[in-house]
Amino acid sequence: MTAAGLPMVVPDPALPARVRIHEVGARDGLQNEKGAVPTEVKAEFIRRLAAAGLSTVEATSFVHPRWVPQLADAEDLFPMVRDLPVRLPVLVPNERGLDRALALGVREIAVFASATESFAKANLNRTVDEALALFAPTVTRAIEAGLKVRGYLSMCFGDPWEGAVPVEQVVRVTRALAEMGCDELSLGDTIGVATPGHVGELLQALDGAGVPASRLAVHFHDTYGQALSNTLAALRHGVTTVDASAGGLGGCPYAKSATGNLATEDLVWMLDGLGIETGVDLAALTATSVWMAEQLGRPSPSRTVRALSHKE
Amino acid sequence: MTAAGLPMVVPDPALPARVRIHEVGARDGLQNEKGAVPTEVKAEFIRRLAAAGLSTVEATSFVHPRWVPQLADAEDLFPMVRDLPVRLPVLVPNERGLDRALALGVREIAVFASATESFAKANLNRTVDEALALFAPTVTRAIEAGLKVRGYLSMCFGDPWEGAVPVEQVVRVTRALAEMGCDELSLGDTIGVATPGHVGELLQALDGAGVPASRLAVHFHDTYGQALSNTLAALRHGVTTVDASAGGLGGCPYAKSATGNLATEDLVWMLDGLGIETGVDLAALTATSVWMAEQLGRPSPSRTVRALSHKE
Numbered sequence: 001m002t003a004a005g006l007p008m009v010v011p012d013p014a015l016p017a018r019v020r021i022h023e024v025g026a027r028d029g030l031q032n033e034k035g036a037v038p039t040e041v042k043a044e045f046i047r048r049l050a051a052a053g054l055s056t057v058e059a060t061s062f063v064h065p066r067w068v069p070q071l072a073d074a075e076d077l078f079p080m081v082r083d084l085p086v087r088l089p090v091l092v093p094n095e096r097g098l099d100r101a102l103a104l105g106v107r108e109i110a111v112f113a114s115a116t117e118s119f120a121k122a123n124l125n126r127t128v129d130e131a132l133a134l135f136a137p138t139v140t141r142a143i144e145a146g147l148k149v150r151g152y153l154s155m156c157f158g159d160p161w162e163g164a165v166p167v168e169q170v171v172r173v174t175r176a177l178a179e180m181g182c183d184e185l186s187l188g189d190t191i192g193v194a195t196p197g198h199v200g201e202l203l204q205a206l207d208g209a210g211v212p213a214s215r216l217a218v219h220f221h222d223t224y225g226q227a228l229s230n231t232l233a234a235l236r237h238g239v240t241t242v243d244a245s246a247g248g249l250g251g252c253p254y255a256k257s258a259t260g261n262l263a264t265e266d267l268v269w270m271l272d273g274l275g276i277e278t279g280v281d282l283a284a285l286t287a288t289s290v291w292m293a294e295q296l297g298r299p300s301p302s303r304t305v306r307a308l309s310h311k312e
Numbered sequence: 313m314t315a316a317g318l319p320m321v322v323p324d325p326a327l328p329a330r331v332r333i334h335e336v337g338a339r340d341g342l343q344n345e346k347g348a349v350p351t352e353v354k355a356e357f358i359r360r361l362a363a364a365g366l367s368t369v370e371a372t373s374f375v376h377p378r379w380v381p382q383l384a385d386a387e388d389l390f391p392m393v394r395d396l397p398v399r400l401p402v403l404v405p406n407e408r409g410l411d412r413a414l415a416l417g418v419r420e421i422a423v424f425a426s427a428t429e430s431f432a433k434a435n436l437n438r439t440v441d442e443a444l445a446l447f448a449p450t451v452t453r454a455i456e457a458g459l460k461v462r463g464y465l466s467m468c469f470g471d472p473w474e475g476a477v478p479v480e481q482v483v484r485v486t487r488a489l490a491e492m493g494c495d496e497l498s499l500g501d502t503i504g505v506a507t508p509g510h511v512g513e514l515l516q517a518l519d520g521a522g523v524p525a526s527r528l529a530v531h532f533h534d535t536y537g538q539a540l541s542n543t544l545a546a547l548r549h550g551v552t553t554v555d556a557s558a559g560g561l562g563g564c565p566y567a568k569s570a571t572g573n574l575a576t577e578d579l580v581w582m583l584d585g586l587g588i589e590t591g592v593d594l595a596a597l598t599a600t601s602v603w604m605a606e607q608l609g610r611p612s613p614s615r616t617v618r619a620l621s622h623k624e
Contacts, residue, residue, distance in 0.1 A: 007470070007476075007505050007506070007507045007510065007536075008469070008470065008476035008505075008507075008510050009509075010507070010509035010510040010512070010513045011509055012508060012509040012512060015509075157320070158319070158320065164319075164320035192619070193319050193320075194319070194585070195319045195320075195322070195581070195582050195584075195585025195586055196324060196544060196582070196585075196586060197321075197322035197323055197324040197327075197585060197586045197587065198319065198320050198322040198585060200322070200324060201322045222615060223615060223619045224319075224578060224581045224615055224616045224619055225540055225575065225578035225581070225614070225615035225616055226540065226578070226581065226582055226585075228537055228538065228540065228541045229540045229541040229543075229544045229582060231541075232508060232541045232544060232545070233544070263537065266536065266537035266538070269507070269536045269537070269538065270507050270508065270538055270541060272507075273505075273506070273507025273508075273509060273510060273538075274507055274508060274509045275509065302537070303534060303535060303536055303537035304536045304537055307504070307535045307536055
């Protein structure tokens with residue numbers, strides 16, 4: 001800790017010098033809010049996240065409003081933040097969503113697949129391979145239009161219906177998305193059951209199958225308190241892109257017992273202490289999450305936000 | 313995750329095969345409770361912790377009741393649990409406390425020192441060296457009486473008044489306690505500000521100064537959500553004894569913004585997933601923490617307890 005309330009910096013030579021945080025709070029966080037969040041509040045949230053130094057802020061989703069009514073204002077929201085000097089990917093489920101995104105000048109999209117049949121059925125009402133076939137033309141057209149494309153994989157470690165997910169199964173779906181043209185694959189522990197050995201095993205298997213850590217991101221949930229130690233394990237295996245949600249907002253409404261995403265502040269605290277550069281100003285980020293918590297009317301679940309905003 | 317809701321077991325060859333958990337909930341947890349906990353409830357908590365497979369359950373404290381009124385019933389409590397087939401250390405501040413402990417047949421004690429002058433002054437109203445001088449005859453007499461002696465060190469990473477604590481300072485106090493005869497030294501991150509690089513640096517420095525990991529325990533707080541990733545770093549450096557508190561009970565009333573200890577359940581979830589043996593039955597432990605939370609009238613802060621006890 002320094003006088004400013006920050007940890008002592010002690011680098012670990014086995015870890016990367018720099019990590020890019022893929023901030024998902026504005027999309028993955030807010031898509032689970034029960035009450036409507038005004039579009040202007042969402043835009044201000046994204047502006048404040050960018051001002052706090054987050055270089056990638058997932059902005060919204062072009063999933064049909066019937067499925068995610070919380071983000072039905074995507075057409076209004078995106079133009080309000082479009083000119084911010086940061087990467088602003090949006091979630092796109094299919095070609096119709098891609099058309100909407102392209103019309104607004106979106107430069108990056110993300111598609112989402114499941115590593116398990118049960119979750120593909122529950123979330124997409126399709127088999128894994130049917131879902132991949134559905135994405136293929138979307139991904140192809142996006143690449144032709146010059147967009148970057150990220151592929152999300154859900155349930156990469158455990159699945160509420162199937163239990164532990166075999167590593168080979170995750171490797172197969174990850175490779176399929178990579179071969180389709182996704183330049184980044186985000187491995188999701190949707191129900192938060194992963195532990196560090198499992199993380200290492202999956203990353204090693206993917207590397208052996210031709211998907212190196214440089215193409216991967218990790219997306220951990222804190223359901224069992226494991227998100228940060230799993231992140232540390234992933235960094236040791238060469239991953240340098242980490243998904244996190246400001247203030248720990250969000251979770252997955254379809255996943256049993258799923259609680260929030262890894263809080264960006266808890267992640268930044270660890271990375272700051274390890275001397276790993278992120279470009280993020282922790283004080284500004286914490287202030288943003290405190291502000292957002294006030295908008296939502298409940299305290300942030302992030303331990304770092306609570307500690308740093310604690311009034312004696 | 314298995315069908316039983318447990319993580320997939322994937323060992324990491326760089327980590328130990330077995331970890332001993334030093335359970336502190338009944339002492340470190342309950343000493344911070346505002347309301348009085350009935351002695352019979354404390355005894356039942358300790359019995360249930362032992363039945364869940366915890367081999368070391370710190371039972372109570374022989375600090376003067378004026379300072380810790382919550383544990384003023386030590387003389388009544390200890391005989392109620394004395395015959396359990398587990399290690400039952402008690403906290404002892406001085407020779408008077410040792411006399412009380414010896415009269416009850418205590419077999420293990422713990423003394424507590426501070427790595428910083430500010431906390432020694434605040435907690436013990438002494439300098440660091442005065443506090444060490446105070447403990448010396450207590451430790452000597454305890455060893456002569458055939459007791460095991462653990463030394464707690466507070467503020468080993470950061471201090472609310474002094475900021476980051478220099479590693480050399482922690483090494484000096486740890487060595488002093490080791491040379492005094494303490495067979496185990498527990499390194500406390502009392503305000504929860506440590507990060508994994510800092511943990512590794514301190515453990516390496518201690519090893520170089522003649523205090524190997526085999527004599528150490530780590531005691532992390534989750535104030536900034538770092539307790540489990542710090543534990544993982546400590547295991548990589550050879551530590552095999554980890555302090556934790558069932559249900560995440562406790563904290564330090566004298567430390568700014570200090571929240572709970574690492575929850576034993578969150579630790580066991582990670583160790584189970586890494587195939588590291590602890591002897592603890594996670595389901596029985598979770599049931600114990602749910603029961604204790606009912607006695608205290610508020611939910612457990614442990615994420616694993618909340619996830620495993622979640623009713624759909």
